Amino acid sequence: MISRTARMLLTGGLLLPQIAFAHSPIEGMDNFYNGVLHPVLVPAHVLLLIIFGLYVSQRGPTHVSSIGIIILAAFPGLIVSWFNVFDNLETILLILSVVVGIATAANSTVSSYFPKMLAVAIGVLIGADSTQTVLVGTERLTFFLGCGLGIILLVIFSWGLGDHARNFTWTKVGVRVIGSWITASAILVLVLTMFSRAT
Amino acid sequence: MKKMSGYFLLCLSIIIGSTASAHDGSGIAGGFFSGFMHPILGWDHVVAMIAVGLWGAFLGASAIWILPVVFPMVMAFGGALGVAGVPIPAVETGIAVSAVVLGGMVAFALRPPLWIAAIIVGAFAIFHGHAHGTELPDAANPLAYSVGFVIATGLLHASGIIFGLLVRWPSGKTVVRAGGGLIALAGVGFLTGIV
Numbered sequence: 001m002i003s004r005t006a007r008m009l010l011t012g013g014l015l016l017p018q019i020a021f022a023h024s025p026i027e028g029m030d031n032f033y034n035g036v037l038h039p040v041l042v043p044a045h046v047l048l049l050i051i052f053g054l055y056v057s058q059r060g061p062t063h064v065s066s067i068g069i070i071i072l073a074a075f076p077g078l079i080v081s082w083f084n085v086f087d088n089l090e091t092i093l094l095i096l097s098v099v100v101g102i103a104t105a106a107n108s109t110v111s112s113y114f115p116k117m118l119a120v121a122i123g124v125l126i127g128a129d130s131t132q133t134v135l136v137g138t139e140r141l142t143f144f145l146g147c148g149l150g151i152i153l154l155v156i157f158s159w160g161l162g163d164h165a166r167n168f169t170w171t172k173v174g175v176r177v178i179g180s181w182i183t184a185s186a187i188l189v190l191v192l193t194m195f196s197r198a199t
Numbered sequence: 200m201k202k203m204s205g206y207f208l209l210c211l212s213i214i215i216g217s218t219a220s221a222h223d224g225s226g227i228a229g230g231f232f233s234g235f236m237h238p239i240l241g242w243d244h245v246v247a248m249i250a251v252g253l254w255g256a257f258l259g260a261s262a263i264w265i266l267p268v269v270f271p272m273v274m275a276f277g278g279a280l281g282v283a284g285v286p287i288p289a290v291e292t293g294i295a296v297s298a299v300v301l302g303g304m305v306a307f308a309l310r311p312p313l314w315i316a317a318i319i320v321g322a323f324a325i326f327h328g329h330a331h332g333t334e335l336p337d338a339a340n341p342l343a344y345s346v347g348f349v350i351a352t353g354l355l356h357a358s359g360i361i362f363g364l365l366v367r368w369p370s371g372k373t374v375v376r377a378g379g380g381l382i383a384l385a386g387v388g389f390l391t392g393i394v
Contacts, residue, residue, distance in 0.1 A: 043340070043342040043343055043346060044342060047342075047346070094342075105268050105272070173263075173264040176264065176268055177264065177267055177268055177353060179268075180267075180268040180269075180270075180271045180272050181271050181346075181349045181350060181353055183271070183272055183275065184271035184272055184274060184275035184278075184345070184349045185275075185342065185345040185346045185349050187272075187276070187278075187279060188275050188278045188279060188282065188331075188332065188335060188341070188345040189341050189342045189345055191278075191279040191282045191283060192282045192335055192341050195282055195283055195284075
């Protein structure tokens with residue numbers, strides 16, 4: 001016969017891996033590295049950071065300060081997310097992906113301040129959307145530091161790649177095509193989100 | 200004894216539940232993979248996407264990038280209609296006709312103005328997008344699914360463009376036109392139900 005306690009432990013043991021998996025990108029990894037991977041593993045973050053880096057690189061060296069602005073803006077966002085859990089930020093991030101994606105596909109500059117304003121909005125919003133409720137104290141701080149590093153690496157990587165792409169005609173076309181892909185993906189998920197809420 | 204077998208059934212159902220969810224395309228990787236495979240596993244999508252790239256390369260410099268940029272954006276509009284449940288009549292027929300028309304354009308070496316080519320490609324993109332969009336709500340991770348199918352679509356365009364670059368050589372032009380003819384024939388096969 002199995003005792004009641006043993007039954008509870010067995011049932012809990014069977015359910016626990018699913019619960020843990022739902023809250024952590026990769027099991028068995030320390031909090032700092034989990035933070036580094038967070039912007040890479042959240043599709044709405046990775047799309048927006050990549051397309052923003054490509055968009056800024058497309059605008060040329062005069063707009064490189066926007067990369068610095070997004071990095072600086074991400075940290076206040078992370079601090080805000082320490083104290084608050086925000087719902088529906090993903091929708092705003094997807095709308096921004098559509099805006100930046102269209103601007104990249106069209107290769108257009110609306111105004112010289114446009115990339116800088118986008119950088120502030122994107123940095124703060126991605127930081128604020130990186131809440132990790134299961135972690136507390138030093139663990140959460142370590143996660144946030146890793147997350148900040150992940151954002152820096154991702155945006156610098158995509159900007160560097162886009163800057164290199166400016167050397168060849170076909171790679172410049174490739175950047176515009178990526179802009180249209182990201183726009184298409186973001187539009188579809190936005191519509192899906194709208195209709196799943198309505199039903 | 201009856202209580203015990205009931206308990207073991209409960210444990211078994213938890214384990215089976217975990218195993219099933221590991222294979223249904225759930226999560227980011229699963230969503231991406233199922234989205235990526237959706238255009239590739241449908242022959243009607245594959246030939247039409249390759250035809251877009253092929254025609255773009257055939258039309259020349261601007262079309263080679265304008266068509267692959269226009270297609271995903273309009274496809275997203277068609278996908279949005281599919282997600283919203285807005286019915287489009289004869290979606291499958293539209294997809295098959297896209298292969299006939301786009302393949303025929305290449306086979307007969309037709310060169311309409313770029314804006315007309317963009318309208319033709321965009322019109323067919325709505326049918327392809329609608330077909331993808333109706334599948335989207337069932338995907339475990341919709342964003343990963345849509346990124347997957349948009350990338351797969353783009354890669355199919357790219358393969359058409361690469362094949363289409365053969366038009367630089369006189370014999371290559373014949374090969375590309377023959378490829379367009381095959382795509383148009385495949386489209387006729389989809390329409391008639393032979394393929």
